[in-house]
Amino acid sequence: AQAQLLQSAKLAAVGELAASVAHEINNPLYAARNSLYLVEQDLPPDAPQRTFLTIAQQELGRIARIITRMRDFYRPSRGELSSTNVNALLRETLELVTTHLRHNHVAVHAHLANDLPAITAHADQLRQVFLNVILNACDAMPNGGELTVKSSLIAARPEAPAALAIAISDTGVGIAPEHLPHLFEPFYTTKPHGTGLGLAISAHIVTQHGGRILVDSQPGSGTTFTILLPLEVPKVE
Numbered sequence: 001a002q003a004q005l006l007q008s009a010k011l012a013a014v015g016e017l018a019a020s021v022a023h024e025i026n027n028p029l030y031a032a033r034n035s036l037y038l039v040e041q042d043l044p045p046d047a048p049q050r051t052f053l054t055i056a057q058q059e060l061g062r063i064a065r066i067i068t069r070m071r072d073f074y075r076p077s078r079g080e081l082s083s084t085n086v087n088a089l090l091r092e093t094l095e096l097v098t099t100h101l102r103h104n105h106v107a108v109h110a111h112l113a114n115d116l117p118a119i120t121a122h123a124d125q126l127r128q129v130f131l132n133v134i135l136n137a138c139d140a141m142p143n144g145g146e147l148t149v150k151s152s153l154i155a156a157r158p159e160a161p162a163a164l165a166i167a168i169s170d171t172g173v174g175i176a177p178e179h180l181p182h183l184f185e186p187f188y189t190t191k192p193h194g195t196g197l198g199l200a201i202s203a204h205i206v207t208q209h210g211g212r213i214l215v216d217s218q219p220g221s222g223t224t225f226t227i228l229l230p231l232e233v234p235k236v237e
């Protein structure tokens, strides 16, 4: 819990800073990308400098993606708490990525409990979480595979109130044990063009809802992310 709190604080600090400088960075970034584009237009097709130009362009592209993600997350209108149908959100999210999944030869299995109660939540933020986790699952299956999305109700127990469990599983590459402790850290990525922000932001959102994200992974055979969400967001002092 302490580590999670630190993580949240770290992310919030990074985010506030990013929101305030995003605008300042965007203009020079655009100028730099545009200038490289103009240089590229003037180079002969076989110029050896093209390799370096490509690297510079890719890295600037990465900066642009990081800035966009942070700005979107810290935009003031973060949506209202409202009665939210999680199954509907999951269906919407899957709908949004259908083409992408099909293109990547990923088959989808949805097992959504039909007696799921609505929860009090920021629907837009939860949609973002589901999207992040589903897109990661897809990335983990470069040669296609199976994506399974399950929702269920966990009854109240003496130590925990009633909650929804959303399990998102893939049959992908899995996660090496040495990566597991770092997954939710901002900027931790193993992808050449990743931002390492998807899970950090997702964990932050789920924590704000009083929930948790759990990971279970078998390297070589797949990963399950389980998102636990209490029916009501607990009041914070």
Ligand code: ADP
Binding pocket: 132, 136, 137, 138, 140, 170, 172, 173, 174, 175, 179, 183, 188, 189, 190, 191, 193, 194, 195, 196, 197, 198, 199, 200, 223
């Ligand atoms: P990004 O996707 O930009 O790398 P994330 O924070 O979403 O950032 O993910 C961090 C890292 O966690 C990824 O780079 C990847 O190594 C690992 N990861 C996340 N989801 C999965 C998954 N379903 N299977 C395997 N690895 C995963």
